[in-house]
Amino acid sequence: MRKLIITMILFLGLLSVTSIKAQEIELRSDTPDHHVVVPGDTLWGIASRFLKDPWRWPEIWGLNRAQVKNPHKIYPGDVVILEKSLHGIRLRLSEDDEYGVKTVKLSPKIRTEQSGTSAIPSIPAAAIGPFLSQPLVIEKDGLDNAPYILGSSEGRVALSTGNIAYVSELPKDKGSAWQVFRPGKALKDPDQKDAVLGFEATYLGNAKVNAFSDVSTVIITHASEEILKGDRLVPAPNTIFNNYAPHAPDFSLNGRIISVYGGVSEIGRGDIVTLNKGGLDGLEMGHVLAIYRRSQAKSLKGQTVQLPDERTGLVFIFRVFEKISYALVVQSTQAIKVLDAVKTP
Structure with a gap:
């Protein structure tokens, strides 16, 4: 049975959504008009089906800063719908009889609800589980x-x-x-x-x-x-996975990848990296940063020239210490290396 109470709370929250102008958030060229949530889905994965910039998912749900840290739960069987209008775009859960999902009017009585553990996570928990402790x-x-x-x-x-x-x-x-x-x-x-x-x-x-x-x-x-x-x-710590939704920092940040778990020379999607920025720099769990390659070339005069930084991927911050953070590489278009830059996307 779907968690109807939380679904209704989500609907009420969406009534006050201020739509984001369409030109501010880019949709994928193959964006579907809806997506049925299945076991194994993640917030990042669903956002990636609709948006070119998946970390902007919270913006078109109309979530505030507190809600971004503890987003409304989405469960397998829910239908996520993309709405486009002259006023902008937004994502919402289906209601009434859309796509075969009906809203049920509630009356006071004891109800059985889904366990919170069945809600889909922000990113694959298995990928970072050992690194939470x-x-x-x-x-x-x-x-x-x-x-x-x-x-x-x-x-x-x-x-x-x-x-x-x-x-x-x-x-x-x-x-x-x-x-x-x-x-x-x-x-x-x-x-x-x-x-x-x-x-x-x-x-x-x-x-x-x-x-x-x-x-x-x-x-x-x-x-x-x-x-x-x-x-x-x-x-041993009591590890709790705080399921923060992916979101970009609301401030400018420039850091570096300083190591990679496993000691590989080239980093790709699914790898764990260490950053030289942490809680003292304002980073928190759920932050998404863009990765940029820093390259140099020799001029005809033999001088070393710094080339423009080239974006090569994204990382999701999942554990933060005072001066250091650990992040999962969630997107990579080219091989990533230690000392590559990370910045606010």
């Missing part, structure tokens, strides 16, 4: 005081999934779920003479406490890499 950005020596692996009773050098390990200085008030990290590479800002923005701790796996003591016993429940003596434990 890892990697970890820390200060220099930020793990020095964290609990650490002493070893195992079998004398194993490297621990993996299912192995029992012993941990020193594990507090009892932080819960039984922990993550294992190892101090990693420095994240440097190429625009500030390689100033260090933080250190990316390498995620190694998960552990669960079997018994607390002066030397606690844990079991390695997941190992993405070998876990060694001296590796550090951090309490």
